[in-house]
Amino acid sequence: MASSHEDRLFDSAFLAQLEQLHLLARRIFRGEQRAERRSRQLGSSLEFADYREYSEGDEMRSIDWPAYARLERLFVKLYEQEQDLAVSFLVDASASMHWRPEGAQRAGKFDTARRIAAALAYIALANLDRVSVHFIADTVVSELGVMRGKSQFHDVLDFLRQPPASTKPTSLIASARAFTRRAKRSGMVFVLSDFFDPAGYEDALALLQHAQFDTHVIQVLEPAELSPVETGDLRLVESESGASLEVTANESVLDRYRSEIAAYNAGLETFCRRRGISHASVTCDQPFGDVVLKTLRDGMMLK
Amino acid sequence: MTFLSPWAVWALAGLPVVVALYFLRLRRRAIKVSTHMFWQRAANQTSRFAFFHRLRHLLSLLLHVAIFLLLAGALAKPVMDRLIQDGASVVIVLDCRARMQAKDAAGATRFQCAVESACAYAREAGDRRQFAIVKLDAAPSVAVPFTGDERPLLDLLQTAQASDAAGDMNAALGLASTLLEARNGERRIILLSDRAPSSETRFPVITHAIPAAAENLAITRFATRPLPANPDTSEVLLEVRNFGVAAVKTSVELSFDGRPIDVKNITLAPGAKTMSVFPALVKSGRASRGWLSARIEKDDALAVDNLAFATLPPARSKRVLLVSKGSFFLERILEADASVKFEMLTPDAYSQELGAKFSAVIFDGFVPGDFDLAKGQGNFLFVKNTPFQAGAIVENPLVTDLDSAHPTTRNVSLRNVTILRSAALAVPLPGEGWSFSAPLRSFDNALLVAGQRGSQRIAALAFDVADSDLPLRVAFPLLISNTVHWLSGDEPDAMPSLTAGQTMNLSPAQKVSAEPMTTWPRDGQVHPANLAGAFRPMRNGFYHVAESGVSRWVAVNTFSESESDLRSAEKSSAATAQPVASLTGWPLWQWLAIAAFALLIAEWWAHHRRRTE
Numbered sequence: 001m002a003s004s005h006e007d008r009l010f011d012s013a014f015l016a017q018l019e020q021l022h023l024l025a026r027r028i029f030r031g032e033q034r035a036e037r038r039s040r041q042l043g044s045s046l047e048f049a050d051y052r053e054y055s056e057g058d059e060m061r062s063i064d065w066p067a068y069a070r071l072e073r074l075f076v077k078l079y080e081q082e083q084d085l086a087v088s089f090l091v092d093a094s095a096s097m098h099w100r101p102e103g104a105q106r107a108g109k110f111d112t113a114r115r116i117a118a119a120l121a122y123i124a125l126a127n128l129d130r131v132s133v134h135f136i137a138d139t140v141v142s143e144l145g146v147m148r149g150k151s152q153f154h155d156v157l158d159f160l161r162q163p164p165a166s167t168k169p170t171s172l173i174a175s176a177r178a179f180t181r182r183a184k185r186s187g188m189v190f191v192l193s194d195f196f197d198p199a200g201y202e203d204a205l206a207l208l209q210h211a212q213f214d215t216h217v218i219q220v221l222e223p224a225e226l227s228p229v230e231t232g233d234l235r236l237v238e239s240e241s242g243a244s245l246e247v248t249a250n251e252s253v254l255d256r257y258r259s260e261i262a263a264y265n266a267g268l269e270t271f272c273r274r275r276g277i278s279h280a281s282v283t284c285d286q287p288f289g290d291v292v293l294k295t296l297r298d299g300m301m302l303k
Numbered sequence: 304m305t306f307l308s309p310w311a312v313w314a315l316a317g318l319p320v321v322v323a324l325y326f327l328r329l330r331r332r333a334i335k336v337s338t339h340m341f342w343q344r345a346a347n348q349t350s351r352f353a354f355f356h357r358l359r360h361l362l363s364l365l366l367h368v369a370i371f372l373l374l375a376g377a378l379a380k381p382v383m384d385r386l387i388q389d390g391a392s393v394v395i396v397l398d399c400r401a402r403m404q405a406k407d408a409a410g411a412t413r414f415q416c417a418v419e420s421a422c423a424y425a426r427e428a429g430d431r432r433q434f435a436i437v438k439l440d441a442a443p444s445v446a447v448p449f450t451g452d453e454r455p456l457l458d459l460l461q462t463a464q465a466s467d468a469a470g471d472m473n474a475a476l477g478l479a480s481t482l483l484e485a486r487n488g489e490r491r492i493i494l495l496s497d498r499a500p501s502s503e504t505r506f507p508v509i510t511h512a513i514p515a516a517a518e519n520l521a522i523t524r525f526a527t528r529p530l531p532a533n534p535d536t537s538e539v540l541l542e543v544r545n546f547g548v549a550a551v552k553t554s555v556e557l558s559f560d561g562r563p564i565d566v567k568n569i570t571l572a573p574g575a576k577t578m579s580v581f582p583a584l585v586k587s588g589r590a591s592r593g594w595l596s597a598r599i600e601k602d603d604a605l606a607v608d609n610l611a612f613a614t615l616p617p618a619r620s621k622r623v624l625l626v627s628k629g630s631f632f633l634e635r636i637l638e639a640d641a642s643v644k645f646e647m648l649t650p651d652a653y654s655q656e657l658g659a660k661f662s663a664v665i666f667d668g669f670v671p672g673d674f675d676l677a678k679g680q681g682n683f684l685f686v687k688n689t690p691f692q693a694g695a696i697v698e699n700p701l702v703t704d705l706d707s708a709h710p711t712t713r714n715v716s717l718r719n720v721t722i723l724r725s726a727a728l729a730v731p732l733p734g735e736g737w738s739f740s741a742p743l744r745s746f747d748n749a750l751l752v753a754g755q756r757g758s759q760r761i762a763a764l765a766f767d768v769a770d771s772d773l774p775l776r777v778a779f780p781l782l783i784s785n786t787v788h789w790l791s792g793d794e795p796d797a798m799p800s801l802t803a804g805q806t807m808n809l810s811p812a813q814k815v816s817a818e819p820m821t822t823w824p825r826d827g828q829v830h831p832a833n834l835a836g837a838f839r840p841m842r843n844g845f846y847h848v849a850e851s852g853v854s855r856w857v858a859v860n861t862f863s864e865s866e867s868d869l870r871s872a873e874k875s876s877a878a879t880a881q882p883v884a885s886l887t888g889w890p891l892w893q894w895l896a897i898a899a900f901a902l903l904i905a906e907w908w909a910h911h912r913r914r915t916e
Contacts, residue, residue, distance in 0.1 A: 230332075237336070254345075261341045
C-alpha cells in the first residue's frame with residue numbers, strides 16, 4: 001500500500017463516508033477511557049443504567065430526588081459509561097497473500113487486505129476506539145501499538161505501507177496464539193487473510209473466540225484463484241513453500257479445482273456462521289468502495 | 304515396390320529428433336500459484352486415471368512417430384509395381400551432340416542436366432524395370448545394353464561426355480526402337496535432349512527437354528587452300544555466324560602455331576553471317592607445325608564453336624630437273640614458279656642416279672633408255688614421249704574428260720583447248736605396287752596418265768605443249784604447277800579438314816592419335832599416333848597423323864549450323880526427370896502424405912481435447 005494510488009482511495013469524500021460508519025461489535029466490551037461506545041462500566045453518560053442505594057461519598061447530584069420523594073429512601077441513579085473499544089487487525093502477510101496472477105496490474109490480495117484494514121482502522125479511530133494492527137504469517141511478524149483518534153490514522157497508514165520484508169508461510173494458529181498472548185484486553189479482531197493454511201483455520205478462530213475476542217473474518221481472494229484458466233502441462237510452484245507440483249490441467253481438472261476451492265470457502269463461511277463469527281469474502285477485482293460500503297456491511301461488520 | 308527417392312531413408316535419422324522434441328514438449332510450463340492445496344486435491348483425483356494418463360503419453364508419442372514415418376515414407380516416393388507384371392524396358396537416349404555443351408546462366412551445361420536426369424532414371428533400374436542407354440552423337444550407339452543393374456548405367460553416365468560432333472536424332476531413336484522391339488512388357492524411350500524428336504517413333508517417347516541460353520556466335524567455316532598462283536602461299540577462309548537474338552560486335556583472332564597473326568573486328572546482326580578471307584599466308588617451314596586457329600573473343604552459350612582449327616601444309620624444298628633439248632614454254636613456266644628450284648639438262652647428260660636427287664624430273668620428248676617402271680627411283684613427268692604409248696598418233700584430240708579432283712588437274716580448265724596431235728596412251732594395269740589413273744582423256748585415249756606407288760609418282764602427258772594452244776591458256780601454268788607439286792609430294796587434299804564425327808579411312812601406312820591437341824605442350828611431346836584403320840574424331844583440335852615416319856596434322860571442327868543454332872531449344876515441361884516408375888507403377892506417396900496429414904489432424908484434435916499430451 002505504498003503508492004499514491006492507494007492514498008487516493010482515502011479521499012475526503014470517502015473518509016466522510018467512513019466516518020458515518022461504526023464497527024459493529026456483537027458483544028459489549030469494557031474500555032479504559034471514555035469514548036463513544038457503550039460499555040458495561042457505569043459512568044457519566046446520559047444513558048440511564050440502574051439505581052443503587054446511596055452510600056456515603058456518593059455525589060449529591062447523582063441522588064434521584066423524585067424517587068426519594070416517593071419512597072423516602074435515597075437512591076443514586078447510575079448511568080452507563082461510554083468507553084473505547086480495542087480493535088485489532090490481523091493482516092495476513094504470508095507469501096500466499098503476496099501472490100498475484102502473472103501480468104496482473106491491479107491490487108493483489110495483500111494490497112486489498114491492507115486497504116480494508118486501513119479503512120476499518122479509520123472508522124475505529126474516528127470512533128475513538130483503540131486500534132492495533134498486526135502483520136501475521138507464521139506468527140505475528142510485526143505490529144503497531146495502540147492508536148487512538150483520527151490524528152493517528154497516518155501512523156496506521158505508514159505502518160501498513162511498510163509490511164515485513166520476508167514472506168513466510170501461513171500459520172494461523174501460531175499467529176493467533178502470539179496475538180492472544182500479547183493482547184492486554186479483549187475486543188474486536190479483524191482477521192484479513194486468504195485462509196490458505198494447510199493446517200486449517202478452525203483452531204485459530206476458535207482460539208480467538210476463546211480469548212473473548214469478537215472475531216471478524218475477511219477472506220481476501222484473487223479471482224484467478226477461484227477460477228484458474230491455465231491449461232496444459234503445468235509445473236505449479238507454490239509461493240509459500242516453493243514446492244513444485246506437476247499437473248496436466250484440462251477442463252475436468254480445472255472443474256475439480258473450482259469445486260475444491262468453492263467447498264473450502266463454503267466450509268469457512270459455515271464455520272464462521274456456526275461460531276457466530278462475522279464473515280465476508282472479498283475478491284481483488286471488486287471496487288474498493290463496494291467492499292467497504294457494501295460487502296462489509298452485508299457481513300455485519302459495519303453499521 | 305520401388306522407392307523413387309531412396310535417399311529419403313536418411314530422413315529416418317531424424318526419428319530420434321522427433322522423440323527428443325516430444326519429450327522437450329513435455330517440459331511443463333512453470334506457473335506460480337498461491338497454494339497447492341486445491342491443486343493437489345484435484346490432481347489426486349486425476350491420479351486415479353494414471354494408467355490411462357500414461358497411455359495417453361504413449362499414444363501421443365506413437366502418433367508422432369507414425370506421422371514422421373509416414374512423411375519419411377512419402378519422401379521416399381514408393382511406387383507399387385502392379386502395372387509392370389511383364390516388366391518394363393526403357394531406352395535412355397542421351398544426347399551427346401556438340402550443342403549439349405551449351406551452358407545456362409548458372410554455368411551448367413545441357414549435357415550435365417541430361418546426365419543428372421539420366422542418373423535419376425537409372426536408379427530406378429531393377430529386375431522388372433530394365434534400362435539401356437543409347438548415345439546420340441555422330442554415330443548413335445548402344446552405350447549400355449539392357450540391364451537391371453544400375454551400376455553399369457551410372458558408371459557410363461558418370462564418364463560420359465558430350466562430343467563436339469553433330470548427330471542424327473532420328474537415327475538414335477530408330478536404334479532405340481530396334482532395341483525395344485525384341486522386348487516384352489512396357490516399352491518406352493526417354494529422350495534427354497534439348498530438342499524434341501522430329502518424327503514419330505514406334506514406342507512412346509518421354510522427351511525430357513533441357514533448356515539453355517540461346518545466344519551463340521559460331522565459326523561455321525574455317526579453311527585454307529593454296530593460292531593457285533603460288534602454291535607455297537595459302538589463303539584462309541573464315542565464316543562467322545550470329546545465332547543469337549541480339550546484334551554482336553566482337554573480334555576474331557587468327558593464330559598460327561599459337562602466335563596471333565591477325566585480328567579482325569566483326570559486327571553481326573541477329574542471324575547474320577560474315578565471311579572473311581585472310582590472304583597470302585606463307586606455308587609453314589620445317590620447324591613449324593602448321594597449326595592455324597581462329598578464336599571468337601566472346602563468351603557465349605556454346606564455346607566449342609568459338610574456336611576453329613585448320614592446317615597449312617609444310618613448305619618443302621623442291622628441286623625440279625627439266626631434261627630437254629629446249630622448251631620455251633616449260634622453261635618459262637618453271638622459272639616463274641618461285642616454289643621450285645629449276646635446273647635443266649640435255650637428254651644426253653641425264654643419268655638415272657641424277658634423277659633420284661630431284662623432287663621431280665620432267666622429260667621433254669625423251670624417255671631414258673634405261674627407264675624401268677618397276678625399278679625406277681624418282682618422280683617423273685614425261686611430255687610427248689612417254690613409257691605408256693600404245694598406238695598411233697591421234698590427230699586433233701578433244702579433251703572430253705577432266706578429273707578435277709585429281710591433284711594434277713585441280714582448278715584446271717581445258718575447255719576449247721586445241722591440240723594438234725597426241726600420242727595414244729594406255730593406262731597401265733595396277734601391278735608391282737603401282738596404281739594408275741587418267742585424269743585427262745579424249746574419249747578412250749588418255750591424254751594424261753598419273754601413277755603412284757607409295758611416295759613415288761609418275762605422270763605422262765600425251766602431247767607436246769608446243770603442238771597445242773595450251774601454253775596460251777591460264778590452264779597451262781596450273782597444269783604444270785599442279786603436276787610438278789604433286790610429283791614433288793605435295794598433297795593439298797590428302798589431309799583435309801574434318802568435321803567432328805566424320806570418318807576418315809586411313810591407309811595401311813597411316814596411324815593417328817586418339818586425342819586431339821589444341822595447345823602445343825611445353826615439352827614438345829605430341830600424342831602418339833597409334834590408331835589405324837577407320838578413324839572418327841569426336842573432339843575438335845589437331846590430330847597427329849604419322850605415315851612412313853612423316854608427321855602431319857589434321858584439323859577437326861564442329862562446323863554445324865544445327866549444333867550452333869541454340870535458338871530452337873525446347874522449353875522443358877519439367878525441371879526434374881519424371882520417374883518411369885510413376886508412369887508404369889502406382890505411386891503411393893500421395894496416400895502416405897494424406898495419411899500423415901489425417902494423423903496430424905487427429906493428433907491436433909486429441910491434443911487439444913487432452914486425449915494426448
